[in-house]
Amino acid sequence: MIPVPSLLRSLLSEHLDPGYAAAAKRRATAAPPRPVVTWGWQILAGLLVTAVFAAAAAQATSVAPATQETRQVLATGVRNAERANEAGARRRDALAGQVESERRERLAGDEQGRQLLADLDVAEFAAAATAVHGPGLNVTVTEASGARDLSDVSKQRVAGSPQVILDRDLQLVVDSLWVSGAEAIAIGDVRIGPNVTIRQAGGGLLVDNQPIANPYVVRAIGPPHAMGDSFDQSPGLQRLRILEAAYGVTVNVSEAEDLKLPAGSVREVNFAKQIGAK
Incomplete structure (x- = not known):
């Protein structure tokens, strides 16, 4: 028989290290922890958690007035900016009226000037730069106020949003009104040019670049x-009827005897030029 060394014999026969075995034996023979000590640690942990929550609540209470004050400052700034914008728009309109009066007074004295004024009127009307009024159509589109069960008929048109009417819908309505014979169009208080x-x-x-809200009113x-007969057969109204049936959108088309549309904004038109060209 070949003698087996004692270390190799212990590795083959003793699967648990002697140190681990001794620790397990001491743990088994040791006295169980006293309940008072266990409850003491639990109470201390509860007090620490309570202190943390109390500190957080106190901090939130102390920050709330500053947050409210900041909100009020921002709201005041927005209102002041809106008032300044409205005052600037009124002054712009007044100055534009003065310029128009002066131009007409100076050009109306001869035949060439009157012809120039007539050409300017045509160009300004085509550019939606003048306020107009007259008979026409009102197209009012109102999104449904309550949520509907769309599981069978459709899905949300905008993921995660209840909005139904999109920009392409209003674009198609405006295009259909132009084709139907509209001479001037506005959405809300914004003239289309x-x-x-x-x-x-x-x-x-x-x-x-101006926000419009539900209900969306298109005036033509x-x-x-x-115009109403042609619009009834147009792709724009057909799409609105589909949205009405599938999403609960309300569509109302009515005639009006006298619609007043504001002048549109006029911007400088820039033209691209070839590099080196004069």
């Missing part, structure tokens, strides 16, 4: 009966 865009911005709609000046 050559340089006006209708865009989606998150959960809102912007017309000429033109021959009401002929």
Whole structure:
């Protein structure tokens, strides 16, 4: 028989290290912890948690007045900016009226000036730069106020948003009104002109970079009966009827005897030039 060393024999026969075995034996024979000590540690931990929550509540209470004050300062700043913007718009309109009066007075004295004024009137009307009024159509689109069960008929048009009417819907309505014979169009209080865009911005709609809210009112000046008959068969109204049936949108088309549309914003038009060209 070949002798086996004692270390190798212990590795083969004793699977648990002697140190671990001794620790397990001491733990088994040791007295159980006293209940008073255990409860003491639990009470101390509870007191620490309570202290942390109390400190957080005190901090939130102390920060709340400052947050409210900041909110009030921001709201005041917004209101002041809105008033300044409105005052600037009124002054702009007044100065534009003075310029218009002076121009007409100076040009109306001869035949060439009167012809120039007539050409300017045509150009300004085409650019939606003058306020107009006359008979036409009102197209009012109202989104449903309550949520509907859309599991069978449709899905949300904007993921995670209840909004139904999108920029492309209003664009199609405006295009259909132009084709139907409209001479001037406004959405809300924003006149539609050559340089006006209708865009989606998150959960809102912007017309000429100005937000418009539900309900969306599109006003179009033109021959009401002929324009209404043509608009009834247009792709714009057909899409609104589909949204009405699927999403609960309310669509109302009515004739009006006298609509008043504001003048649109006029911007300087820049033209690209080839490098080196004069």
